[in-house]
Amino acid sequence: MAAATWSWLLAPFLLLHWASAGAGGGAGGSGAGLSGPAVFTSSFLVRFRRGVDNSFAHDVADKYGFDNLGPLVGADGHEYHFKHRTLPHARSRRSLTHTRALKSHPAVHTAVQQPGFKRVKRGLRPAVPAIHGMKFDLKVGEGNRIDEEPTDPYFPMQWYLKNTGQNGGKVRLDLNVQAAWAQGITGKNVTTAIMDDGVDYMHPDLKFNYNAEASYDFSSNDPFPYPRYTDDWFNSHGTRCAGEVAAARDNGICGVGVAYDSKIAGIRMLDQPYMTDLIEANSMGHEPHKIHIYSASWGPTDDGKTVDGPRNATMRAIVQGVNEGRNGLGNIYVWASGDGGEEDDCNCDGYAASMWTISINSAINDGQNAHYDESCSSTLASTFSNGAKDPNTGVATTDLYGKCTTTHSGTSAAAPEAAGVFALALEANPQLTWRDIQHLTVLTSKRNSLFDAKNRFHWTMNGVGLEFNHLFGFGVLDAGAMVTLSKQWHSVPPRYHCEAGELTQPQAIVMGRSLFWEIKTDACKGTDTEVNYLEHVQAVISANASRRGDLELFLTSPMGTKSMILSRRANDDDHRDGFTKWPFMTTHSWGEYPQGTWKLEARFNSPQTRHGNLLEWSLVLHGTKEAPYRTLHPSSPHSKLAIVKKAHEDKKMK
Amino acid sequence: MLFRSQTHVFPGVYMMVAMLVVALSGYQVQSYSAKDILADVLMTDLLNRMDKDMQVGYYDVGNEAAAGSKDNVDLVSRSEYARLCDGGSDCILQSGSASGAASHPSLRDDEFLQHSSLWGHQFISGGMGEGPNRYPTIVKNDAGLPAYCNPPNPCPEGYDMETQGGSCIVDFENTAIFSREFQAAQDCTCDNEHMFDCSEQDSADVGGDKGDLNSAVEQYIMQMGQENSLNNVNSLAKKAGYPVMPDPRLDDAVINPFLQGDRLPIAAKKGNLLFH
Numbered sequence: 001m002a003a004a005t006w007s008w009l010l011a012p013f014l015l016l017h018w019a020s021a022g023a024g025g026g027a028g029g030s031g032a033g034l035s036g037p038a039v040f041t042s043s044f045l046v047r048f049r050r051g052v053d054n055s056f057a058h059d060v061a062d063k064y065g066f067d068n069l070g071p072l073v074g075a076d077g078h079e080y081h082f083k084h085r086t087l088p089h090a091r092s093r094r095s096l097t098h099t100r101a102l103k104s105h106p107a108v109h110t111a112v113q114q115p116g117f118k119r120v121k122r123g124l125r126p127a128v129p130a131i132h133g134m135k136f137d138l139k140v141g142e143g144n145r146i147d148e149e150p151t152d153p154y155f156p157m158q159w160y161l162k163n164t165g166q167n168g169g170k171v172r173l174d175l176n177v178q179a180a181w182a183q184g185i186t187g188k189n190v191t192t193a194i195m196d197d198g199v200d201y202m203h204p205d206l207k208f209n210y211n212a213e214a215s216y217d218f219s220s221n222d223p224f225p226y227p228r229y230t231d232d233w234f235n236s237h238g239t240r241c242a243g244e245v246a247a248a249r250d251n252g253i254c255g256v257g258v259a260y261d262s263k264i265a266g267i268r269m270l271d272q273p274y275m276t277d278l279i280e281a282n283s284m285g286h287e288p289h290k291i292h293i294y295s296a297s298w299g300p301t302d303d304g305k306t307v308d309g310p311r312n313a314t315m316r317a318i319v320q321g322v323n324e325g326r327n328g329l330g331n332i333y334v335w336a337s338g339d340g341g342e343e344d345d346c347n348c349d350g351y352a353a354s355m356w357t358i359s360i361n362s363a364i365n366d367g368q369n370a371h372y373d374e375s376c377s378s379t380l381a382s383t384f385s386n387g388a389k390d391p392n393t394g395v396a397t398t399d400l401y402g403k404c405t406t407t408h409s410g411t412s413a414a415a416p417e418a419a420g421v422f423a424l425a426l427e428a429n430p431q432l433t434w435r436d437i438q439h440l441t442v443l444t445s446k447r448n449s450l451f452d453a454k455n456r457f458h459w460t461m462n463g464v465g466l467e468f469n470h471l472f473g474f475g476v477l478d479a480g481a482m483v484t485l486s487k488q489w490h491s492v493p494p495r496y497h498c499e500a501g502e503l504t505q506p507q508a509i510v511m512g513r514s515l516f517w518e519i520k521t522d523a524c525k526g527t528d529t530e531v532n533y534l535e536h537v538q539a540v541i542s543a544n545a546s547r548r549g550d551l552e553l554f555l556t557s558p559m560g561t562k563s564m565i566l567s568r569r570a571n572d573d574d575h576r577d578g579f580t581k582w583p584f585m586t587t588h589s590w591g592e593y594p595q596g597t598w599k600l601e602a603r604f605n606s607p608q609t610r611h612g613n614l615l616e617w618s619l620v621l622h623g624t625k626e627a628p629y630r631t632l633h634p635s636s637p638h639s640k641l642a643i644v645k646k647a648h649e650d651k652k653m654k
Numbered sequence: 655m656l657f658r659s660q661t662h663v664f665p666g667v668y669m670m671v672a673m674l675v676v677a678l679s680g681y682q683v684q685s686y687s688a689k690d691i692l693a694d695v696l697m698t699d700l701l702n703r704m705d706k707d708m709q710v711g712y713y714d715v716g717n718e719a720a721a722g723s724k725d726n727v728d729l730v731s732r733s734e735y736a737r738l739c740d741g742g743s744d745c746i747l748q749s750g751s752a753s754g755a756a757s758h759p760s761l762r763d764d765e766f767l768q769h770s771s772l773w774g775h776q777f778i779s780g781g782m783g784e785g786p787n788r789y790p791t792i793v794k795n796d797a798g799l800p801a802y803c804n805p806p807n808p809c810p811e812g813y814d815m816e817t818q819g820g821s822c823i824v825d826f827e828n829t830a831i832f833s834r835e836f837q838a839a840q841d842c843t844c845d846n847e848h849m850f851d852c853s854e855q856d857s858a859d860v861g862g863d864k865g866d867l868n869s870a871v872e873q874y875i876m877q878m879g880q881e882n883s884l885n886n887v888n889s890l891a892k893k894a895g896y897p898v899m900p901d902p903r904l905d906d907a908v909i910n911p912f913l914q915g916d917r918l919p920i921a922a923k924k925g926n927l928l929f930h
Contacts, residue, residue, distance in 0.1 A: 089802075198805065202828040207811040212818070217807075223820040224807035229833035230848035271802060401830050 039116040040094045042087040043069075043276050045313070046102055047110040051077035060108065064101045069221060072278070073285030073317040081278045082111075083221065090116050090273045116274025117308070121197065121237045122297045122336045123385075123410025149178075152247075154255035157396040157406055159365050160384035160417060161258065167393045169365030173448055175383060175417060177258055179480020180424045183487075187259025189430070190423040192245045192293040194416070195283050196238030198227030199266030203239065205253040205398050206264065209246040214265035214290040218279045225268035227400060235271060236400045240408040241297055242266070243398030244416040245423065254404035255396045258420025258479065262427070265291055270298055281313035284333065288325030292426055293332040295419040297412035299351050302340035302374065304571035305549065307582065309350015322356045322434045330434030332426075333357040334419045336411035338374035342454065345567045346376035353378040353585050355536035355622060358422075358438060361472055362414035365393050367449040369471050372410060375457060377555075377563045377586035379473040380438060381445040383417035385409060421479045428486040435535070439492055439628060442466065442590050443640045444482045445475035463559025463592040464647035466640060470564060473587060485641070488633065493626040498524035498531040500594065500619040509545070509612045514603040519619050523594040533648070534592045534623040538585050539565055539600060544578030545612030552605045555586060558596025563588040568605045581616070591628075591644050593651060594621045627652070802845060803837035 044066070048057070054071065057080045061068035066082040084098055094113050102111035149155065149162070159166045163174040180186075191211045198217070201210040217225040227235040246264045247257040269275075269283040284294060300308035310318065318333060325331030335357040338346040346352045352359040359378050362385035364370050370385055386394035386409040395408035422437055432440070447459055450472045457470040468474050501519035509515045523531045537555070545551045549572025556562045565584035600617055604610040627648045634642035808826035809815065815822060826832070844852035 200828070201810050202808050202826065210810055212810040212813055215810075219802075220804045222807060224810070224822050226805050226807055228802060228805040229830060229837055230845055231850040232848050233830075234848040273802070401833075402828050 039274055040091050040113050041116045041272075041274055041276050042084045042089055043114040043278050044082045044084070044098070044102065045072070045110075045112045045114060045278060046080045046082050046108060047112075048078050048080070048107050049109045050107070052080075052107065053077060056107075060102075060105055063105070064098070066102075067221065069218075069278075070282065072313055073281060073288075074320040079313075081282060114276040114278055116276055118301055119270065119275040119280075119298050120301050121270060121412060122299065122302065122339045123237065123408065123412030150256040150260075151250045151252070152254060152256045153252065154396040154404055154406070158255045159393070160395065161256070163365060167365065169393070170367050170449055173365070173367055173476075175258065175421060175476070176478045176480040177421070177424070179478075180421075180428075180483040183428075183480075183483055185424050185428050185483045186249075187246065187257075187262025187420070187423040188427050189262075190259065190292050190426045191263040191265055191290060192259075192295055192416075192419045192423055193265040193267050193286065193291040194238050194242045194245070195267045195269055195294055195296050196241055196298065197235040197270040198225045198238050198268040199242045199264065200227060200239040200398070200400050200402070201225070201266055203243075203398050203402050205247045205251065205255075205404075206239075206242055209248060209257075209261075209263050211263040211265045211290070214263075214287045215267065216283075216286055217266075217268040218283055219268045219271040225266035227268070228271055233400055236405070237297065237412065238266065238268070238270075239400055240395075240397045240405060241295060241412065241416040244395065244408070244413065245295065245420040247398055254398050258417055259423035259427070262420070262423040267294075277311035277313045280310065281317040284314060284321060285317035288321050288331050289327055291331065292326055293334060293419045293422055294321070295334045295416050296351065296357075297336040297410075297415050299336070299338065299349050302338045302344055302349075304340050304344040304569050305574065307348045307548075307572075307574075307577070307579065310354070318354065318356050329431065332419075332422050332434055332437055334415050334422065335359045336415040337361040337376065337379050339372040339410045339412070340374045341372050342375070342456070343568075343570045344374045345569055346374040347378055347566055347584050348376075348569070348582075350583075352376070353583070355538065355585050356434075358418065358441065359473075360411065360415045360418040362411050363450050363472065363476060368451055368453040370410075371453075373471060374411075375471045375567065377470065377565050377584070377588055379471070380587050381418070381441050381474050382450065382472040382476050383414040383421070384476070385411060385413040418477055421477045421482060424479050425482050425486040428483045429489055431491065432486060432489065433491055435495060436489060436491055438535070440482050440485055440489065441477065442474045442587070443629075443644070444478050444485055445473065446478050446481075447472075447475045450476060460561070460588075462561040462588055462590065463557065465643040466591055468588050468590075474590075484635070485632075490631045492628040493624045495535060495622060495624050496524070496529040496531050498527075498529045498594070498621040498623075500524070500598070500621050502616075502618045504616050506613050506615045509543075509551070509602050509604060509614055511604050511606075511609050511611065514601050515614055517600040517602075517614065517617055518597050519600075519617070520597045521595065521619065521621075523621055525595070530625045531594055531621045531623040532625050533628055534589045534594050534621060536585055536587060536622040537589050537594075538583045538620040538622070540581050540583045540616075540618040540620060541600075541614070542578070542580050542582070542616035543602065543612060543614050544575075545604070546575050546610050547606065547608075548572050548574040548578055548612075550604050550606035550608075550610050551612060552603050553584065554599075554601040555584070556599040556601070557589045557592055558594065558598060559589070559592045561589050561592065578612070578615075581618075583620075591647070594623065803840050803842040806833055806836040 058068040061082045066084050069081040069083055071077055072079040072081060087095060087098060099111050099113055102108050159169050160174050161177050163169045163172055165171045191214050201207055215225050216223055242264045243254060243257060245257050246259060246262045247255055249256045249260040267283045267286055269279050300306045321331035333356060335352045337352045337359045338344060338349055351357060358380050361373055361379045361382040362370050363382050394406050395413040396406045397408050399405040425440060426432055447467050452471055459467050459469050461467050500521035500523060503517050507515060539555050549569035552568055553566035554562055555565050563586040565586055598619055602614050629641060629645050632641060807822045809822035809824050846852055
């Protein structure tokens with residue numbers, strides 16, 4: 001397996017960069033309740049002196065009044081997650097008593113009480129959701145159901161599945177799912193986990209597509225992730241996301257899911273006072289061989305000033321998922337890119353910007369970006385969400401207590417649509433790896449008529465002919481095209497990580513003039529980590545500024561593709577933390593050749609005088625040594641695959 | 655049993671045993687636990703018997719020490735723990751400020767004085783009859799932050815509890831009313847952010863909402879400022895949350911047998927030496 005081939009290379013890289021990045025992210029302004037990080041939960045990370053089995057850990061936990069919530073992913077039985085039974089869920093001070101009690105056990109090496117931090121759901125939510133309950137009789141004498149349109153009552157409102165121009169939409173601007181369904185691909189044998197505030201698995205549109213075995217409630221610590229009631233239905237978020245993926249077809253209830261024969265699992269992990277590293281890690285590493293896709297529509301606060309990302313255990317769980325999940329093919333992590341609007345940059349969200357997650361942005365029914373859309377260079381592609389002006393252009397889906405809604409919104413609604421499309425691809429080809437899914441996304445997403453309503457970002461062609469947009473990534477997902485290409489796909493070659501160079505001499509960034517740094521690289525030619533065809537590129541950067549939000553960073557590849565890896569964030573007034581080894585990622589050089597001179601540009605964009613320093617830059621290139629698409633046969637000479645293949649072959653002949 | 659008998663008949667033996675326990679560094683946790691409780695007794699006794707000395711102690715605290723010590727109790731605990739660990743490689747607290755504290759004897763003295771200001775603050779406020787007073791030392795409230803109600807757990811479609819385990823509700827109605835009533839029956843904090851009206855549900859955690867924590871602390875300080883009774887001061891001191899106090903909510907908290915009987919004042923005298 002490709003994963004096995006290079007996983008040993010990945011581990012030291014992970015430790016080298018992400019450990020520091022995590023620290024930097026933590027310093028970058030985590031909002032954690034009172035002031036600073038002074039919130040402690042009842043969760044403890046317990047490290048044993050030797051690997052122990054679960055029953056031993058259980059006995060230790062029980063002895064001191066804890067519940068054992070299981071081993072940490074990838075810790076070889078050395079690390080467990082304990083939760084104290086009676087300690088408050090969140091306190092303003094650390095409990096030394098309980099920490100010391102755990103450490104008094106001879107087998108326990110370390111016990112760390114988990115600090116809590118803020119994570120929010122993504123999506124604009126009205127205070128009171130629009131509630132509809134509609135019931136239709138099934139159509140009598142139903143014929144060939146695959147070719148006919150779904151009879152679900154809300155299907156006519158699901159313009160993202162079939163855009164007929166509803167409410168001013170653009171005809172045929174949708175996910176092209178019917179082209180996938182027409183091939184008989186509906187998501188069978190694929191499970192998507194909705195990591196959120198719970199799923200109403202009793203919903204008549206969901207209950208037969210629910211995978212109880214793969215589900216868990218980490219907020220209440222039990223196997224049943226049913227949402228908690230509030231008067232404003234605040235916890236309808238997960239149920240809405242679930243319906244987009246796998247709502248049943250032709251049952252007369254609500255709408256139809258993108259992959260309506262696939263299954264959803266519920267992982268309730270967003271409904272406790274504070275998030276912890278352990279809850280996130282256990283969620284993203286939960287049942288990795290039964291869950292194929294994890295869908296996340298949450299993240300650090302999208303306030304335009306937060307720089308935060310996964311902590312150590314969570315990062316390890318994600319890496320373990322892509323390396324070993326799905327029996328070595330790798331789990332697919334789908335992330336909502338963020339709802340901070342034009343004044344935020346999702347590269348400051350370490351989850352969305354991770355190269356191990358697929359970050360999805362959104363467009364509305366006429367192709368323009370939604371007003372809440374963030375932009376960043378790590379976004380891979382887009383799907384659809386609401387226009388917010390007209391409630392009828394929201395996303396129609398399931399809601400709590402067996403109800404339906406037409407007002408699901410935000411990039412929260414976009415990510416599950418992508419999860420559904422990936423479920424279709426995985427049915428078409430169950431052998432697709434996590435990297436294959438990203439390659440397929442790049443090659444089959446469409447520009448269509450997506451455009452920036454404020455005319456800031458334009459479609460640009462990279463060095464091998466791939467069109468991208470800073471807002472939309474490589475375009476909107478096309479389920480029909482992805483399924484077609486998935487069927488004939490051959491897995492891409494092994495991938496390597498080349499540390500292409502490092503500049504560590506601090507230099508001042510002068511107002512009114514761009515600072516340029518250059519790294520000339522042969523992309524580890526002749527070494528074990530030689531990279532000739534790019535996938536992700538990371539610029540790991542340390543910098544400070546008198547106002548961090550006014551700093552802009554651009555990365556230009558040797559083939560001339562300029563990527564804005566950090567945009568201006570008007571609300572970010574940080575002057576103390578800056579960035580510490582923050583991994584800015586871009587997908588825009590996908591498929592390019594990395595050899596040559598890379599340029600980093602740093603400048604201030606501000607009406608007032610600012611000052612700061614570029615402290616450090618490490619360039620890390622991720623990609624393959626061998627041409628990734630050489631065994632594939634394009635169906636059309638005008639397809640993206642054909643264009644890239646030709647560019648690669650032309651290069652080889654030089 | 656035997657120990658109680660000895661205590662009753664030979665008080666001196668009890669004291670010897672206590673001292674031996676404190677002296678045995680090999681039993682760090684046990685001796686530490688005893689010392690913690692002795693320290694607590696010491697504080698109570700000092701408060702009751704040395705009014706003027708506490709005032710003097712408070713005013714002797716330098717600004718620098720006060721600014722540097724955000725969390726008085728933790729600093730004292732860390733210092734004590736560092737001494738007891740004495741080079742143990744796995745000692746989680748033997749680093750950073752703890753190490754610094756251990757290597758600076760004068761800082762230990764400051765810690766003691768700073769620690770006393772926690773008591774002095776309360777006492778002086780009460781004794782002077784002023785209220786409310788604002789002091790730079792922050793009294794941290796140990797009240798729990800919000801813990802949400804648990805939702806019902808209906809059995810998924812086709813779920814068989816016998817073979818698949820877990821405990822779920824078979825007779826379940828998938829309505830908002832069912833969930834609301836299920837949660838209202840619990841003793842848990844009302845979710846002020848997302849419930850329209852919390853008056854219907856009494857909250858077991860008074861002022862527990864995170865947004866109200868600061869005001870709760872403020873009310874707490876005011877309340878202490880207005881109290882003028884030594885007994886109440888003692889009670890409030892406990893609420894202030896001395897971290898090593900046994901948590902009364904722990905059902906299986908083990909009671910230290912050495913504390914049984916009526917010999918506390920004598921024990922307190924011995925413990926006093928630990929802070930010089």
